[in-house]
Structure formats: C-alpha cells, structure tokens
Amino acid sequence: MTGAISPWVWAVAAVVIAFLELPVPGNYLIWFACAAALTALVGFAIDWTLNAQLAFFSAACLISCVAGYFVYRRLALRGPDTDVVNRRDLELVGQSGLASEAFVNGHGRIRLNDTLWLAEGDEDFAAGTALTITAVHGTSLVVRRK
Amino acid sequence: MESLVFLVALVVLVLAVVAAGVKTVPQGFQWTVERFGRYRTTLMPGLNLIVPFIDRIGHRINVQETVLEIPSQSVITKDNASVTVDGIVFYQVLQAARAAYEVQNLQGAVENMALTNIRTAIGALDLDETLSKRDEINDRLLQVLDAATQPWGVKITRVELKDISPPANVVASMAMQLTAERERRAAILTAEGIKQAAILKAEGDKQSQILAAEGRLAAANRDAEARERLATAEAEATRVVSKAVEDGNVQALNYFVAQKYVDALNQIGQSPNSKLLLMPMEMSSIVSAVSGIAELTRNAKLGETK
Numbered sequence: 001m002t003g004a005i006s007p008w009v010w011a012v013a014a015v016v017i018a019f020l021e022l023p024v025p026g027n028y029l030i031w032f033a034c035a036a037a038l039t040a041l042v043g044f045a046i047d048w049t050l051n052a053q054l055a056f057f058s059a060a061c062l063i064s065c066v067a068g069y070f071v072y073r074r075l076a077l078r079g080p081d082t083d084v085v086n087r088r089d090l091e092l093v094g095q096s097g098l099a100s101e102a103f104v105n106g107h108g109r110i111r112l113n114d115t116l117w118l119a120e121g122d123e124d125f126a127a128g129t130a131l132t133i134t135a136v137h138g139t140s141l142v143v144r145r146k
Numbered sequence: 147m148e149s150l151v152f153l154v155a156l157v158v159l160v161l162a163v164v165a166a167g168v169k170t171v172p173q174g175f176q177w178t179v180e181r182f183g184r185y186r187t188t189l190m191p192g193l194n195l196i197v198p199f200i201d202r203i204g205h206r207i208n209v210q211e212t213v214l215e216i217p218s219q220s221v222i223t224k225d226n227a228s229v230t231v232d233g234i235v236f237y238q239v240l241q242a243a244r245a246a247y248e249v250q251n252l253q254g255a256v257e258n259m260a261l262t263n264i265r266t267a268i269g270a271l272d273l274d275e276t277l278s279k280r281d282e283i284n285d286r287l288l289q290v291l292d293a294a295t296q297p298w299g300v301k302i303t304r305v306e307l308k309d310i311s312p313p314a315n316v317v318a319s320m321a322m323q324l325t326a327e328r329e330r331r332a333a334i335l336t337a338e339g340i341k342q343a344a345i346l347k348a349e350g351d352k353q354s355q356i357l358a359a360e361g362r363l364a365a366a367n368r369d370a371e372a373r374e375r376l377a378t379a380e381a382e383a384t385r386v387v388s389k390a391v392e393d394g395n396v397q398a399l400n401y402f403v404a405q406k407y408v409d410a411l412n413q414i415g416q417s418p419n420s421k422l423l424l425m426p427m428e429m430s431s432i433v434s435a436v437s438g439i440a441e442l443t444r445n446a447k448l449g450e451t452k
Contacts, residue, residue, distance in 0.1 A: 003150075027168065027170045027193055028164050028165065028168040031164070032161065032164070050150060050153075051149050051150060051153050054150075054153035054154065054156065054157055055153055055156070057157060058153070058156045058157050058159075058160045061157075061160045061161065061164060062160060062163075062164070065164045065167075065168060069168070069193060069195055072192070072193040073193065085173060085174075086173065086174055086191070086209045086210060087209075088238060088240055088301065089240060109289070114304075115288065115303045115304055116285075116288055116289060116292065117292075117301070118292065118293065118296060136240075138240060138241050138244070138296070138299060139240050139241070139292075139295075139296045139299060139300065139301045140296070
C-alpha cells in the first residue's frame with residue numbers, strides 16, 4: 001500500500017515510546033506505546049492505508065489510556081498503608097491525648113505527639129482530661145471524652 | 147492529502163489531550179484543579195484524570211512537614227537588652243486548597259508571622275527570663291502561630307528558638323556574675339565546713355567531759371558504798387567485840403590493844419630508813435598492857451585449874 005507506514009515503523013515507535021516512559025514521569029506514554037504496538041500488529045495482519053493507520057492509532061491511544069486509568073486506579077486502591085502518608089487528618093483519628101487547657105464553649109487545645117492542636121468538642125473539658133479524636137476539620141480536631 | 151493532514155493533526159490532538167487529561171501527582175504533594183480559573187478539587191497522590199481544556203492544574207502544594215528557617219534578628223527585651231534571635235518553624239499543610247488560595251506566598255507569610263511574634267514574645271520578657279524560659283517562649287509562639295495560620299490550612303507543629311545571643315558586654319558580665327556566684331558558694335561551703343567541724347569538736351569535748359564526770363560520779367558512789375560497807379562492818383565488829391566483852395572479860399580488850407601496839411612497833415622497827423623509833427608517850431600504858439596480858443594469862447591458868 002503506497003504511503004502506508006510499515007508495521008515495523010509502528011513497532012519501533014512503540015519500543016521508543018515505551019523507553020520514554022522510563023525517564024518521563026506521567027504514566028501515560030506507556031499507553032501510547034501500547035497503541036503503537038497494537039497498530040503494528042494490525043498492520044502485520046491487514047493491508048491498510050496511512051489514513052486508516054493514523055485513525056486507528058488515535059482511537060487506540062484514547063482507549064488504552066482510559067483502560068490504563070482504570071488499571072492504575074485498581075492498583076492504587078490495593079496499595080497497603082499508602083493512605084495515611086502525608087495525611088495527618090487520617091492518621092490522627094482514633095488517637096488519644098490530654099486537654100492542655102480548659103475548653104471554653106467547646107474549644108480548646110489538646111496535646112498530641114509533643115505539639116498542640118486546636119480542638120473542638122461537644123462539651124467543655126477540664127485541663128488534663130483524656131480525649132479521643134473522632135474526626136479532623138481542617139487543622140482542628142474533633143474530640144470527645146475518652 | 148487533506149485527510150492525511152487532518153489525521154496527523156488528530157494524532158497530535160489525541161496525544162495532547164491525553165497529556166493534558168492524565169495527571170500523576172507524586173507522593174507528598176497535592177495539586178489543586180481549577181475549572182475556568184475557579185478552584186474545583188484537589189488531586190491526591192497517584193494517577194488522576196482531569197477534563198482537558200476545561201480543567202487545569204492551579205497550585206502544586208507540598209504537604210510534607212516543612213522546616214522553615216527564621217532568619218536572625220535583633221530584638222529588644224523588656225529590660226532594654228538587645229539580643230540576636232533566630233529560630234526554626236516546622237509546619238505542614240493540611241488543607242491544600244486553603245494554602246493555595248487563602249494566602250499568597252505561604253512560606254513568606256509564615257516566616258514573617260514568626261519573626262513578628264518572636265519580637266512580641268521576647269519583648270515582654272526580661273533578658274534573664276528570655277534566656278531561661280525558652281520552652282515557655284516556644285510554647286507561646288506555637289500557640290500564637292498555630293492559631294494565626296489556621297485559616298491557611300496550615301498546622302504549625304513546632305517552633306524552636308535556635309539561638310539567643312546577648313551582646314558581648316552582657317555575656318562578659320554574665321560570666322563575671324557566674325564566677326562570683328561560684329566563688330560565693332565555695333566560700334559559704336568552706337565556712338559551713340569549718341562551722342560543722344567546730345560544732346562536732348565541741349560536741350565531742352562535751353560528750354567526753356560528760357562521760358568523765360559520770361565516771362567520777364560512779365566512782366564516788368562506789369567509794370561511798372565501800373565506806374558505808376566498811377563502817378557497817380566495823381560497827382558490826384565492834385558490836386561483836388562489845389558483846390564478847392560483855393559476855394566475857396574486859397581484859398580481852400587489852401589483849402587486842404597490846405597486840406596492835408606491838409605490831410605497830412614491829413613495823414616501825416623494820417623500816418630500813420627509820421632512824422627514829424617512836425614510842426608511845428605514856429609508857430605506862432604499855433606496862434599496863436603487858437600487865438593486862440599477864441592478868442589474862444593468870445586468869446587462863448586459873449580457868450584450867452578449875
């Protein structure tokens with residue numbers, strides 16, 4: 001077929017793009033490589049025009065990237081203990097500490113891990129009361145009596 | 147040909163769309179997404195998709211705990227001493243969106259807030275308090291900064307004053323004060339040692355004298371007892387002799403007296419240094435004693451005869 005790109009060119013392109021995935025963080029070049037590889041495979045099987053190749057490659061790129069998104073998502077959800085890293089709000093829930101001062105109108109401070117946190121509760125606590133963190137609102141902890 | 151150009155453009159567009167729509171956020175960061183310039187959501191670490199052309203990345207916020215050096219500054223204490231202070235602040239962004247849009251230049255804002263609050267905290271204290279109450283200052287700064295940065299979604303986890311340097315002349319005075327204080331304590335300790343030693347020695351002397359006096363008292367008591375016993379024994383002996391005389395002959399007394407006289411003369415005579423022999427003044431007493439003895443002898447013979 002005149003003007004058509006050889007399947008080998010698509011294959012080489014797939015390999016080159018796959019290599020580019022290594023130094024370039026993005027997690028999507030590999031799906032372009034998959035699309036190129038798929039185009040090469042189809043090119044070996046059938047004789048088609050350049051236009052058809054380009055159209056197929058474009059569609060394959062979109063489909064493989066969407067498929068890749070779902071694959072990554074599933075892997076990310078399966079990852080252990082990654083949720084609480086850099087997420088103090090998640091990490092602190094369930095921990096206990098002492099009220100460092102008397103709460104006024106439900107607001108005060110609680111000492112946790114050698115630092116003080118602003119806290120709010122549904123009642124006023126005396127200084128030194130043991131409290132448990134039930135949730136985190138922004139930079140303020142929601143606490144209740146332990 | 148046109149179709150070829152279109153398809154090439156399509157390929158490029160697809161690549162651009164995918165590149166714009168797929169976002170990989172590295173761990174430790176959160177990215178804000180703006181839709182038509184307005185904040186929409188925050189992308190968490192990992193793979194994310196946004197809508198190309200409509201959404202774009204706003205701010206890339208570092209949510210790791212960050213160390214912020216507070217530069218050295220000169221601060222006047224309550225008692226007008228000028229000290230140089232620098233510090234360190236640890237903070238962490240808990241709400242990326244607030245940190246991105248509620249404050250411009252978060253790091254600069256935290257730094258300036260720390261600088262001004264350090265001035266305020268130290269300005270309320272004397273130099274000595276500034277140097278000795280560092281923990282309290284850190285605690286107060288932590289509370290103030292934490293409350294102030296709350297609207298920015300930032301948690302100040304720790305504030306530390308790294309160095310508090312008084313001027314050189316104040317440092318020299320403090321060193322002199324320290325030396326004088328040490329010398330004062332050394333002198334006091336020495337004096338206390340001497341005092342304790344004198345007290346212990348006096349107490350030892352007192353105890354010694356008390357024990358000696360008690361010893362003398364005990365000895366005197368024993369002497370008195372001995373004398374009482376002796377007197378009692380002599381009285382008893384006298385009573386026995388008197389009884390014997392009463393029951394017997396009075397001339398028995400003369401026997402004893404004469405025996406004593408003779409013994410005394412004997413002892414005086416045996417003394418190697420005696421050049422003088424004392425004799426009783428009344429020699430007739432000896433004669434009467436001897437005659438008494440003769441009387442005794444005679445009586446004894448009469449008794450045998452009977």
